[in-house]
Amino acid sequence: MTTLSDEILLAYADDELPPAERAAVERRLAYDAEARDRLQAFTTTGQWLARAYDDTLRAPPPPALVEAIRAHAGGAGQAAGAPVPRPRWRLPGWLLAGPAFGGLGVAAGVALMVVLQPPSVEGGREATLLDATLETAASGETRAAEIAGERFEITPVGTVRVAGGGICREFTEIRDAGEAVTHGIACRAEAGDWRQVARIDLSAGSGEAPGFALASGDPQAVFDALLDSLGTSEILTPDAERALLEAGWH
């Protein structure tokens, strides 16, 4: 044996080798440090992957999923060819639960860290500007206001429809001529009432904005993932967005 191939080391790590081969590999490993290093990658990743999705394994399956399966088990024939209904459990309950926002953290692991912002209590007028902007401005249109001596500019940058039919919009808020820049997502709860789901403070070193921390990473990727986690079913085209705006989001 000149060298242990990656495949042999993998099979050894995964306990897929017959006993005789296993013993031969062990004899070789005893004096081959380079092979031991390569083996380490297979052993470690094997242990990681075996546990990486444990939370999903342990979570009870969504009742809607079980119901959908039971429903089809009964009348499998009659439903043949019918479109598969989209599951409706995608929108997390907390999204529409208002005060329950508080304290919820969202993390994308080590590299990306966003902390969800509970709706601000003191930022009443700022919230009004945000509500008005998201309710009436097309993506790309900026609305501005002077609030307590500070200039606020809010620009919606995109609109998505989430599972269940709700509308969420991504926006950028510039405060005090670029001193503070935040990027956020808000979802429409009812007419003129947009609830912020997430904000990220993009102005480096700003200790002003409470509740946000972007440890590192790419904010756009975080927002893409967040929109995805809301169960985005459709990114609205400018035309579709305009039609909805004119119809009061109905």
Add this chain to the structure above:
Amino acid sequence: MADLGFEDELISLLPRLRRFAHSLTGNLADADDVVQMGCIKALRGRDGWTPGTRLDSWLFRILQNTWRDELRRKKVRPEGTAVELELDIPDETDRLGDRATLASVRRAMQRLPEEQREALSLVSVEGLPYAEAADILGVPVGTLMSRVARARQRLRQLVDGEPVAVKDERR
């Protein structure tokens, strides 16, 4: 009733089907869609399963084909752009940053080529024997092994190299 038995077995396998689908799709919403579509296909095509053979393997094959179809239909996934986001529930067991590492592993999974991810989902997440996984994917065992080997080496690099490697991947 024979029907009832099949349905109940299917439902008892849901946790594993969801884990498998999560590892393929990278997020739970898509995973649950794939599981639902796959289970409905399985119920309609239950005659295609041979009693006495592994029901889990048969279902993994259906889920994996369902996901491939979805990818083709929606062209949803530009390779290497998916980022998983999850609720960060404080956990007593996370004293060593274990959850963070596993989250990093899940993100790295999404940066692998589809072929490699499928192989890893079957072999390393679900723990199927190589022969069983190769059969599901319709490839020789040797091909499966080299996919798994390359995928595990790449995964190790991605996890160890975060966040630098993450940026490279997004180009």
